[in-house]
Amino acid sequence: MLEGKCSYYFEGGMNQAYLENSKKLLELLNRKLSSELLYSAIELGDVVVQIAPEKAFDFLKILRMDTEFKFDFFVSVTAVDWLDAREHRYEVVYHLLSLPNLYRLRVKVELPEEAPEIDSVVSLWPGANFMEREAWDMVGIKFRNHPDLRRILMYEEFKGHPLRKDYPVQGKQPRIPLIHPEVHNTARDMIRPELVQIRKQRQAKGAETSKSQ
Numbered sequence: 001m002l003e004g005k006c007s008y009y010f011e012g013g014m015n016q017a018y019l020e021n022s023k024k025l026l027e028l029l030n031r032k033l034s035s036e037l038l039y040s041a042i043e044l045g046d047v048v049v050q051i052a053p054e055k056a057f058d059f060l061k062i063l064r065m066d067t068e069f070k071f072d073f074f075v076s077v078t079a080v081d082w083l084d085a086r087e088h089r090y091e092v093v094y095h096l097l098s099l100p101n102l103y104r105l106r107v108k109v110e111l112p113e114e115a116p117e118i119d120s121v122v123s124l125w126p127g128a129n130f131m132e133r134e135a136w137d138m139v140g141i142k143f144r145n146h147p148d149l150r151r152i153l154m155y156e157e158f159k160g161h162p163l164r165k166d167y168p169v170q171g172k173q174p175r176i177p178l179i180h181p182e183v184h185n186t187a188r189d190m191i192r193p194e195l196v197q198i199r200k201q202r203q204a205k206g207a208e209t210s211k212s213q
Contacts, residue, residue, distance in 0.1 A: 015045075022047050025103045028068060033059065039108075048106045056092075056109045057119040063096060063105070064124045071105065073097040074125030077132060079139040083165040089113035092141060094121075111141065120146040138163040 025047050029040060036059050039050035051059050063071040075095035082089055088110035096105045109118060120143040121128045132143040133152040140161035143149055151158060157176045160167055 019045055021102055022104070025101075025105065032066075032068070033062065043106075046104050046106055048108065050108045050110070053109050053111055053118050056107075057121065060094065060107065060121055061124055063107075068101075069098060069103070070100050071096040071098045071103065073099050074121070074127045077121070077128055077135060079135040079141045079163075081139060081163065081165045086110070090116045090139065090141060092118055092135070115142075116140065117142040117144055119144050120149075122146060137161070140164060 019042070022042050022045055026040060026042055029037065029047070029049060036051060036055055037049050038052060039048075041048050063069045073096070075097050077092065077094050080091040080093065082091060090111040090113070092109045092111060094107040094109075096107065097103070098105075111118060118141065120132055122132065122143075123145070129147070130152060132141075132146055133149060135141045136143060136146075136149055137151040137153050138161055150156065154162065155176075158173060160171070
């Protein structure tokens with residue numbers, strides 16, 4: 001264990017086998033990657049580690065490629081804005097799952113307020129593509145070497161990042177011309193035949209029958 005770096009935090013209700021598996025993962029991380037860990041713990045049953053931003057990509061690559069870890073399932077990546085609450089304003093959080101080993105891991109990386117940037121992990125987990133774009137769009141985290149880093153929820157001309165805590169609640173966006181201007185609704189010009197009047201048809205048929213009699 002890492003002196004001063006590692007701790008256990010657990011409250012009842014967690015499956016004991018799951019907790020034992022988390023302890024196994026934590027011990028494995030401390031044995032193989034202790035020099036990379038700024039913090040490691042078991043919190044509510046899950047293993048949580050913190051990594052320096054400049055070491056994040058290499059650390060995550062080991063988790064992906066090393067057969068003892070084999071984190072083959074990329075669950076998600078998100079970003080947190082700790083405005084005025086911490087020394088480093090932003091935090092990128094990765095959630096990983098190893099299906100062969102049944103490990104769950106949360107990797108945290110703190111980023112500064114000025115120019116928050118971190119390497120993209122799309123080359124390791126292609127499924128991270130849209131999630132990194134969302135973190136960029138909503139919080140403004142730049143993912144270096146991302147193959148197509150552009151907005152995914154807001155439109156390209158949107159100013160700012162709406163999930164930042166200093167984004168104005170009543171902020172107004174600039175009006176922009178429509179990319180595809182509205183066209184005339186041709187449905188209004190359709191010529192429709194009159195509806196068939198069943199009652200009139202029956203009356204006319206009845207009249208013809210009476211004449212023939």
